[in-house]
Amino acid sequence: MKLKHILMAACAAMISTSVQAEDLKVGMITTLSGGGAGLGIDVRDGFMLAIEQSGRNDIEVVIEDDQRKPDVAVQLADKMIQSEKVDVLTGIIWSNLAMAVVPAAVAQDKFYLSPNAGPSPLAGKACHKNYFNVAWQNDNLHEAAGAHANAAGHKKSFILAPNYPAGKDALTGFKRFYSGDLAGEVYTKLGQTDYASEIAQIRASGADSVFFFLPGGMGISFLKQFADSGVDVPVVGPAFSFDQGILQAVGEAALGVKNTSQWSKDIDNPTNAAFVESFKAKYGRLPSLYASQGFDTAKLLISAMDKAKVTDQDAFRAALKEADFASTRGDFSFGSNHHPIQDIYVREVIKEGDVYTNRIVSVGLENHADAYASQCNL
Amino acid sequence: MHMHPNVIYKKETPILLMKSRVGKFKGKSMSAILFIEQMLNGLQFGVMLFLMAAGLTLVFGVMGLINLAHGSLYMIGAFAAAAVAAATNSFLFALAASLAVAAIAGVLIEATIIRRLYKRDHLDQVLATFALILIFSEGTRWIFGSFPLFLDRPDYLAGTVALPFGIEYSLYRLTLIGVGLAIAVGLYLVIMKTRIGIRIRAGENDREMIGALGVDISMLYTLVFALGAALAGLAGALIGAIQSVQVGMGEPVLILAFVVIVIGGIGSIKGALIGAILVGLTDTLGRFLLPQFFSLFLENSTATSVGASLASMSIYILMAAVLLIRPKGLFGGA
Amino acid sequence: MKKEMYLNIGLMALMLVVPLVAWVSDEPFWITLATRAVIFAIAGIGLNFALGFGGLVSFGHAAFFGLGGYAMGILAYHAQTYTPVFEWPFLLEGSKSMLLIWLVAIVVSALAALAIGALSLRTTGVYFIMITLAFGQMFYYFSISWSTYGGEDGLPIYVRNEFPGLNTMDPIQYFAICYVVLTLILILVHRMSQSSFGMMLQAARQNEKRVQAVGQTPYSLYLVAFTISGAITGLAGALFADLNRFVSPTMFSWHVSGEIMIFVILGGVGRVFGPLAGAALYILLEHTLGGLSEYWHIYLGALLLGVVLFTRGGIYGLFAGREVAHD
Missing domain, CATH: 3.40.50.2300 (Response regulator)
Structure with a gap:
């Protein structure tokens, strides 16, 4: 359960000695084993690629495998919030897992960036100021x-x-x-x-x-x-x-x-072309739409970090809302409910x-x- | 990815265009041709289930072993076939590989692990073979990766054939029915007419006896297990060609195969065949007829949904019903 | 006998010390893990009552685990939305009270176990294993397509239910509740196994004729045992749902039946405290093996295999001698 790759962006050697207070910690709960693992692996790889390309060493990502089980996902979220003390959660592939995790996480003042699932309650009546969907609403x-x-x-x-x-x-x-x-x-x-x-x-x-x-x-x-x-x-x-x-x-x-x-690999913009090239070079396969969603999610996060500190929740939220990043999809903006308009x-x-x-x-x-x-x- | 509860917040009815577009497709589709085609589909499904169930029921009948890992052998067969088909472009080589690799895997686990379980109770067998599922599934993922593999039926079996009464039916599925029935006949002949078969039957009746008769029991057991494994592997390859070759593909089939042998009576090959066809027909016709039945008195969307729910439970209801009437299955021992 | 007692006491103490240390050192996640182990142990104790004492190998206990979970989910959902669960034949309002929810979970799963048991006990051996599996699967597919309560998506309940005088959202307090429930269940099961009913049940497992000779029908003994067993597992389901604040059809899946069985076998079939040892070890394995590799299921499988092949009688068999205490 505790697939504990603590992956530190960029230079791994430095981190052990200099964990600064303003570092941002991301908890990624995604499906890495069993039948649905392909999707989770793509999201993870896309996300980590963007972090790596940013060259930043102030982002720490903790990745865990939810096995596509809702109760495991809930338990991992508890762990990330209680023990790892993450600032931002992301990674969930399936809507039923998202519904089990997201409402409780955002209620505890964590940000959640969805790289895949977009269940309708979270877009409608159960929307939350700290919840941002970077993929699509399910419909x-x-x-x-x-x-x-x-x-x-x-x-x-x-x-x-x-x-x-x-x-x-x-x-x-x-x-x-x-x-x-x-x-x-x-x-x-x-x-x-x-x-x-x-x-x-x-x-x-x-x-x-x-x-x-x-x-x-x-x-x-x-x-x-x-x-x-x-x-x-x-x-x-x-x-x-x-x-x-x-x-x-x-x-x-x-x-x-x-x-x-x-998304499609032939969407014509420089970000997308570079993304497809670098993904292929690093992982030896073509990216999927899930990989592009993971990539965009990380880019969004980094764009907000450039503008505000995660400790200043209001400023950080406003920075996320601007969606000021070069998306693989070209034009990308958030609607009033923090879901994509695309x-x-x-x-x-x-x-x-x-x-x-x-x-x-x-x-x-x-x-x-x-x-x-x-x-x-x- | 895509599952949203309209639980707590009832969604507004889709605003734009949901008008009365239902009702047009009720009565007409129940034509005789469609019904016969569905019977063929049920038969094809049943015959493939038989390939899985035959090994399961033999292994139980002769060695008294519940083998949950039988589904893993199905998966191994499909993966072996996909790998060989990719390398050689030959479907026949792929099928041969599925038989061989599954049989070898069967011999290996029989000799190292399964053999130690024959004298244990069912509980130990369930747990040990459950553990084998974990090892095989993740081991396969480790070797082949997390994405499904490609395996297709050969071009010479593509397309459809015209049957009497104007029925158009998939050639590949028709071939599956033929192959499955041929294997059933072959298996029957082996068990009824050959020396091996006599020993197998003797083993089913009295395990101690055949030892006393000087038959090399452990050899016989390995052989029976390998035979069951090979059949499961072949089924995996044949079905994998029209479905998806992926990790975990064996588990739903395993449960169905258990339903089959329990309905048929454990240990009985004849029971496995009849049970398999019963399950195949019940499942296919249930999925087809139940929604239509409910649409007689329910609004269409609701009817299809309720009908589908009941259809997904239908084979389990069938199994419970059979066991209530015949607690040892249709052809179970006395 | 004596060794088993020391092991029991040690186990109960360990299950208390780990979360307390975690609480003091502010590592709440370990409290959650311990709570999970305690709840799984209760589910296992339920199964063990049928399996260990009555010899009834049920491969469908997920049905009761899930029913307990949905009893919690449905009651809390209706309390959340201020709608009645049903109005006929009597009015049932939703509830956020844990005590009431437990009662409903116990009654509902006991009734289900009574019905399933009455039908399934007509069969024996492998047929019994498979018919219980079939009933479990029926519940699984039904819950997936029953959209009123979320279908496959499940039902999120945002806040844990209420227990008089306690803050259930505090991990250590919720752990305390589960630990007390576990203790009560252990006492109850121990008492029952020593009672004339328990003795008769174990006698029936070994030799049905012996029981018939004293005028008891094994069928009714088994049925009572199966019903009690289902009720205990149902209670565990309600606790589990409250731990996660969420229920979903996965609670009904046959993997859950298999896991509950693993707790029993790992600990030692027929030992009252066995499932606690089994569940604790399983959770620990899951937690530590997960750190080794993405493919940690391989290691888990190999370990389980080792346990079955080489340590007959599970953990208790290994440490407390071979013979089962109550034989």
């Missing part, structure tokens, strides 16, 4: 998929997602923007790996397109089986089934599929040499903010 990518379905002229979509809160919100998010008819709406079992039954229903329904939200291994299975089913209609999904880590496992079955993301792109899966990756084909939603901001009293 955003599905909303963009709905908008894309309209633009692509889909009139009769078949939609499916696992039967759990995020799955229901995904379908709701899609329907919030989609204006055509539904050929069917199906909830699958969480963790399901065989979709023959659902694909048969898609075939029988006469759908002209499919929207699916099946993160991780579920998406890999669905795409491979769908490609092999002979059902020839366009598929749209959020980037969670098309990130760099899993695309290689889907292979050819994903080619040409449209997916929505706030473009969401439609990407297409392509093959570059031997590697499957994405390229941007259009902008799904421009300067998109989430649907819950009005419920937040900040």
